[in-house]
Amino acid sequence: MDVSIIIPTYNRLWSLQKAIDSCKKNNDLKVQIIVVDDGSTDGTWDAISNQPGITALKQQHWGKPWAVNYAFGFAEGKYIKFLDSDDWLLPGILEKQFLLAEKEASDIVVSGYEVHDKEQCLSTLPWINCDDFIAQNLGECDSSHYSAFLFKRDFIKDIPHRTSFAAANFASRDDRCFMLEVALKEPKISVLDRSAFGHLFHDKERLQFRNNSGSTCTNYQHQLIYRNILQQLQESGRLTQRRVKAAIKILWPLCTWIAKDNLDEALDLLQWIKTIDPDFKINEPGTIGKMYNTLGFKKTQKILALRRLLKYGIN
Numbered sequence: 001m002d003v004s005i006i007i008p009t010y011n012r013l014w015s016l017q018k019a020i021d022s023c024k025k026n027n028d029l030k031v032q033i034i035v036v037d038d039g040s041t042d043g044t045w046d047a048i049s050n051q052p053g054i055t056a057l058k059q060q061h062w063g064k065p066w067a068v069n070y071a072f073g074f075a076e077g078k079y080i081k082f083l084d085s086d087d088w089l090l091p092g093i094l095e096k097q098f099l100l101a102e103k104e105a106s107d108i109v110v111s112g113y114e115v116h117d118k119e120q121c122l123s124t125l126p127w128i129n130c131d132d133f134i135a136q137n138l139g140e141c142d143s144s145h146y147s148a149f150l151f152k153r154d155f156i157k158d159i160p161h162r163t164s165f166a167a168a169n170f171a172s173r174d175d176r177c178f179m180l181e182v183a184l185k186e187p188k189i190s191v192l193d194r195s196a197f198g199h200l201f202h203d204k205e206r207l208q209f210r211n212n213s214g215s216t217c218t219n220y221q222h223q224l225i226y227r228n229i230l231q232q233l234q235e236s237g238r239l240t241q242r243r244v245k246a247a248i249k250i251l252w253p254l255c256t257w258i259a260k261d262n263l264d265e266a267l268d269l270l271q272w273i274k275t276i277d278p279d280f281k282i283n284e285p286g287t288i289g290k291m292y293n294t295l296g297f298k299k300t301q302k303i304l305a306l307r308r309l310l311k312y313g314i315n
Helices: 013-023 044-048 064-072 093-104 133-140 174-184 212-235 241-259 263-276 286-295 297-312
Strands: 003-009 031-038 055-059 079-082 087-089 108-116 121-125 150-152 189-200
Touching: 003 013, 003 064, 013 031, 013 044, 013 087, 031 044, 031 064, 044 055, 055 064, 064 174, 079 093, 093 108, 093 150, 093 189, 121 189, 133 174, 133 212, 133 241, 174 212, 212 241, 212 263, 241 263, 241 297, 263 297, 286 297
Parallel strands: 003 031, 003 079, 031 055, 108 189
Antiparallel strands: 079 150, 087 189, 108 121, 108 150
């Protein structure tokens, strides 16, 4: 088998078939399509269980990471592609990525992607060339989307989607953790300079959090991942100043988001940011920037919380 495509799905019967059909338009390759029904209640299992040309799996509603890990155990392809069930592969992409991977003995072939609504392509997000794949994934610049990539199965076989950063009914940061762990292994990368898949922008249910408690959990997951990854870089002697700066591009906004729910935790994160970069200065524009510089982070966040309470009735 040349490529195994893993598609986890939950209550997306409205979009799933388009995702599956896009994977079948690669006649020159031996493609295994693995669809995992994560306990859907919309008839998904009936639709896929007897469908020819796919490997259909079913599990209780444990969430995307569990579904992906489950599917990986059935994957027979030399290469792996991950695809969400509301997205689709663009024509010919698998052959092009596969041939490039074979030609250059790549661990990963990277590409860009397109963002669509129901009517048209809204934007094309190309792959950005960067000479430090770790810094890129930490946040130095855009790192595309991992559904746009083709992974050599043997290279990622020991990197699961971390279920510790997921819950069945909520989004998680498992894909972010996955890509950072991939980057730490310093893969050989080939670039296919074209879009690999279409990402649908829609207002139906997604895997994102939809409430404050969920957002809090996502933010907590995110900082745990960065603390873990940066510690690994520190212990291996690879935590360069460039990589610290790249991480802070994510960590500082994360600090302000966490402050809305838990100021003490945000203060702890801010202290850690200052520990890894003693030269860090809050550099925000406008009135809020002036408040940070004159009043400090803690007092500014308390004032912002009071303003939210008076304006919206929430902290």
